Amino acid sequence: MAGHKTLDDLFAAIDLKGVRVLIRADLNVPMLDGAVSDATRLERVAPTLTELAGRGAKVIVLSHFGRPKGKPDTKYSLRPVAEALATFIGGKIAFGEDCIGDAAARAVEALAPGDILVLENTRFHAGEENNDPDFAAALAENGNVYVNDAFSCAHRAHGSTEGITHFLPSYAGRAMEAELRALDAALGNPQRPVVAIVGGAKVSTKIALLGNLVKKVDALVIGGGMANTFLAAQGKKVGKSLCEPDLLDTARHILANARAANCDIVLPTDVVVAAEFKAGAAARTVSVDDVPDDMMILDVGPDTLKHLAGRFETAKTVVWNGPLGAFEVPPFDRGTVEAARIVAMRSKQGELVSVAGGGDTVAALNEAGAADDFTYVSAAGGAFLEWMEGVELPGVAALARK
Incomplete structure (x- = not known):
C-alpha cells in the first residue's frame, strides 16, 4: 500500500512493550434486546487488537456508536459492545467512562502492557463530528501511536479518524490494510x-x-x-x-x-x-x-x-x-x-x-x-x-x- 504505513512498519520502528496505542475501530454494530446482532465488525478488528496486545502494547480502542448528538446518552454507551468484543479477544477488556479528560486518563493509567481498554463513545462530544482540533488533541493525549482499523468510517473527517493523525504517528491496522489491498485489486490496479x-x-x-x-x-x-x-x-x-x-x-x-x-x-x-x-x-x-x-x-x-x-x-x-x-x-x-x-x-x-x-x-x-x-x-x-x-x-x- 503505497503511502500508507502498516503495522509491519510500526513493528519495525519501535518495541511496543508499554507503548500506548490508540486504535480507531468501528464498534458501531447493530444491537437487538441489548445484545450484538451482527458481530462482523468485532470479528474483523480482533486480530489487530490481539496482535498489538501480544507485543505488549497498551491497547486503547476509540469508536463511535449510534447518533447521540454530541452529548452523553446511556442508550449509546459502548459498554455492552466492549463486553461483546471481549468474547472475540478471548480475554478481559477494560472500559473507560469517557474518551477524553480525567476519566479516560485514569483508565489508561491503570493499563498494564498487553491490556486492552475500550473508551466511551467518541460522539458523546460535539468535537468528534466537528473534527475540532482541541478534541482531537485531547484524544491524542492518551496515546503514543495511532492505528486506524475502521475503513467503514474512513469517509468521515472526524476527530478520531482524521483530526488525531495531526498529533500522532499513524498506521493502518490489519482490517484497514486488507480492505485497501482488496479495493486496489478491484479498481486501482x-x-x-x-x-x-x-x-x-x-x-x-x-x-x-x-x-x-x-x-x-x-x-x-x-x-x-x-x-x-x-x-x-x-x-x-x-x-x-x-x-x-x-x-x-x-x-x-x-x-x-x-x-x-x-x-x-x-x-x-x-x-x-x-x-x-x-x-x-x-x-x-x-x-x-x-x-x-x-x-x-x-x-x-x-x-x-x-x-x-x-x-x-x-x-x-x-x-x-x-x-x-x-x-x-x-x-x-x-x-x-x-x-x-x-x-x-x-x-x-x-x-x-x-x-x-x-x-x-x-x-x-x-x-x-x-x-x-x-x-x-x-x-x-x-x-x-x-x-x-x-x-x-x-x-x-x-x-x-x-
Whole structure:
C-alpha cells in the first residue's frame, strides 16, 4: 500500500512493550434486546487488537456508536459492545467512562502492557463530528501511536479518524490494510477484464458511482430497479415497474459516456414480471420488449443470467454493489442468488478476484451462501460506496500524511 504505513512498519520502528496505542475501530454494530446482532465488525478488528496486545502494547480502542448528538446518552454507551468484543479477544477488556479528560486518563493509567481498554463513545462530544482540533488533541493525549482499523468510517473527517493523525504517528491496522489491498485489486490496479455489477432501487442514489465506473471497468452490469430507468431511456416500456422518468436523460448520458470509454453496459434482455410485489406472487418471464402495462419488473430472467455467466467466465475481476432484483422476496431472488453463486465458485477456484460491498449486497451474498467464497466482502457501507465513486476518503488520506 503505497503511502500508507502498516503495522509491519510500526513493528519495525519501535518495541511496543508499554507503548500506548490508540486504535480507531468501528464498534458501531447493530444491537437487538441489548445484545450484538451482527458481530462482523468485532470479528474483523480482533486480530489487530490481539496482535498489538501480544507485543505488549497498551491497547486503547476509540469508536463511535449510534447518533447521540454530541452529548452523553446511556442508550449509546459502548459498554455492552466492549463486553461483546471481549468474547472475540478471548480475554478481559477494560472500559473507560469517557474518551477524553480525567476519566479516560485514569483508565489508561491503570493499563498494564498487553491490556486492552475500550473508551466511551467518541460522539458523546460535539468535537468528534466537528473534527475540532482541541478534541482531537485531547484524544491524542492518551496515546503514543495511532492505528486506524475502521475503513467503514474512513469517509468521515472526524476527530478520531482524521483530526488525531495531526498529533500522532499513524498506521493502518490489519482490517484497514486488507480492505485497501482488496479495493486496489478491484479498481486501482485490477486484472482485466473487469466486470462491475451495480444494482439497487434508484439511479439517483448512484449517479456518481456509475459515472466513475464507466471510466474504469470493461463491462458494467446494471440491475435492480435502476435497470428499469435505463430500459425506459432506450424507449422500452416498463409497465408499473419502479422507474425514475426524470432521470432518463441522465441514463442516456451515462450510456453515451460508456460508449466513449469502450465500456459495455449490460442490461437485462429478459425479466421476471408480476402484477404485485409479494412473496409467492404469480410471475412469468418476458422479453424486455414485451413487458405488460399492468405488471412490474422484479428480477432478471434466465437468458440474462446465461449472458452474465458468460461474462463471468472471461472476467478476471468482479466488483459488486447491489442486487440484480428484489432479492428480499422470493421468487425474485433467483437472479441475484444464481449470479452470486457463479462468481463465488470461480473465485473459490482462483479464476477471478471478486470484491463486494454494501448492506444489501452483503445480505444477498449471505442469502446465496456465497459470501465466504468471494475474495473480499467489505463490511463498510458509505465508505465502500464513496470509494467506488472515486472519492478520496479523509481517513485513508490522513494515513498517508508525512
